[in-house]
Amino acid sequence: MKTDSALDSPFGHVGLGGMFRSSRTRRPGEVNLKSCGLLHRSAAEFHAATLSHIDPIEVLSYPVYDETYALAAEYLGVNTDMLVLTSGSDPGLGLLVRAFPAAKRIVLHTPNFEGWSKFAVIAGATLDPVPPSAHTGQFQFTDLLDRLGQGPPAFVVLTQPHSYTGQVHTAAEIEELAYQVGRHGSLLVLDTAYLAFTEGGEDLVRGVVGLPHVVRVNSFSKSHGLSGARIAALALHPTRANNLFDLDPEGTISGVALALLRAALAEPAVFDTIQAEVRRLRELFAALIDESPFGWRARPSGGNFVTFDAPEPAAIAAAHAYLQQHGVITRDLSGLPGLTAAIRIAVADEAIMFRVVDLLTAWHREST
Numbered sequence: 001m002k003t004d005s006a007l008d009s010p011f012g013h014v015g016l017g018g019m020f021r022s023s024r025t026r027r028p029g030e031v032n033l034k035s036c037g038l039l040h041r042s043a044a045e046f047h048a049a050t051l052s053h054i055d056p057i058e059v060l061s062y063p064v065y066d067e068t069y070a071l072a073a074e075y076l077g078v079n080t081d082m083l084v085l086t087s088g089s090d091p092g093l094g095l096l097v098r099a100f101p102a103a104k105r106i107v108l109h110t111p112n113f114e115g116w117s118k119f120a121v122i123a124g125a126t127l128d129p130v131p132p133s134a135h136t137g138q139f140q141f142t143d144l145l146d147r148l149g150q151g152p153p154a155f156v157v158l159t160q161p162h163s164y165t166g167q168v169h170t171a172a173e174i175e176e177l178a179y180q181v182g183r184h185g186s187l188l189v190l191d192t193a194y195l196a197f198t199e200g201g202e203d204l205v206r207g208v209v210g211l212p213h214v215v216r217v218n219s220f221s222k223s224h225g226l227s228g229a230r231i232a233a234l235a236l237h238p239t240r241a242n243n244l245f246d247l248d249p250e251g252t253i254s255g256v257a258l259a260l261l262r263a264a265l266a267e268p269a270v271f272d273t274i275q276a277e278v279r280r281l282r283e284l285f286a287a288l289i290d291e292s293p294f295g296w297r298a299r300p301s302g303g304n305f306v307t308f309d310a311p312e313p314a315a316i317a318a319a320h321a322y323l324q325q326h327g328v329i330t331r332d333l334s335g336l337p338g339l340t341a342a343i344r345i346a347v348a349d350e351a352i353m354f355r356v357v358d359l360l361t362a363w364h365r366e367s368t
């Protein structure tokens with residue numbers, strides 16, 4: 001039994017109220033189009049085959065990293081000494097803020113990946129959120145720079161493509177942002193969790209990766225269907241990579257996760273084909289909904305999801321609830337900055353997307 005004095009510990013800090021305790025559930029038959037994992041039949045079959053052939057040595061002994069490093073370096077177009085593998089980009093970002101404790105500010109477009117509120121706690125830093133333009137509804141890299149200029153050196157986060165809207169920044173914008181962030185003595189964090197689904201995406205970031213003031217954080221959760229395996233890579237200047245290795249970034253990666261990524265990267269054609277199909281389905285899905293009588297408008301997206309704007313939030317809430325009742329989980333974004341009435345729906349395989357279209361059509365018919 002704890003005494004009151006134990007409860008009054010000097011360590012008693014209020015924080016975020018434990019908001020990152022996992023509350024995920026998985027009901028049989030449910031399809032999660034909220035988290036944007038790669039729910040594609042071919043990806044599932046590929047990983048199932050890897051798992052059925054995995055050498056038990058991967059489980060019996062501590063992991064060996066070299067081969068996965070070589071393949072990941074090739075995939076990201078960098079040298080292996082510029083790469084740090086982590087057990088997901090979420091812990092990778094946490095590592096980054098711990099490795100550079102002097103930075104006490106995180107400048108980022110908002111809304112953004114929720115993990116950033118946790119990284120701010122880890123770093124003892126404050127979030128400096130920058131909303132989309134009130135005129136265009138678009139995120140502007142210049143707004144990040146304006147905000148950056150108002151304070152001391154900071155982490156500056158650009159999610160390319162943006163994880164709520166799918167907005168893609170041009171190579172010229174990213175290069176200018178990187179240059180100005182460097183001049184300010186700050187660090188640009190380029191989160192490319194969804195870049196594999198952007199046509200020509202690698203060309204948009206290639207010019208800045210490896211600069212001393214740029215870190216690319218690349219999750220394999222969405223691109224290669226490895227959300228549950230927990231594996232990601234940080235690509236950065238070799239000197240900065242060494243800073244991260246001081247904190248033992250690899251210690252939490254399992255041999256099984258390494259084997260799954262290794263197998264996926266060794267067969268690039270398999271995932272190139274899946275990603276191309278997701279892009280094709282994304283455009284088809286967006287067009288089908290745009291043409292439907294709901295009055296929704298798809299935003300152009302570089303991710304494996306489509307964000308739709310609707311005339312008013314009640315319709316989004318109703319559609320979201322209807323899909324959920326029928327086992328399809330989506331993300332109601334209404335009320336977030338720049339997203340008055342909006343929903344984000346991940347793109348899975350063809351069978352799932354046609355089911356979503358049918359469900360939305362039924363919802364609309366029943367609600368009018």
Ligand SMILES: Cc1ncc(COP(=O)(O)O)c(C=O)c1O
Pocket residue numbers: 035087088089090091113159163191193218219220221227231232
């Ligand atoms: C923009 C963005 N960054 C990072 C992550 C975390 O990815 P990981 O599964 O590699 O931790 C997510 C997950 O949703 C995301 O949307």
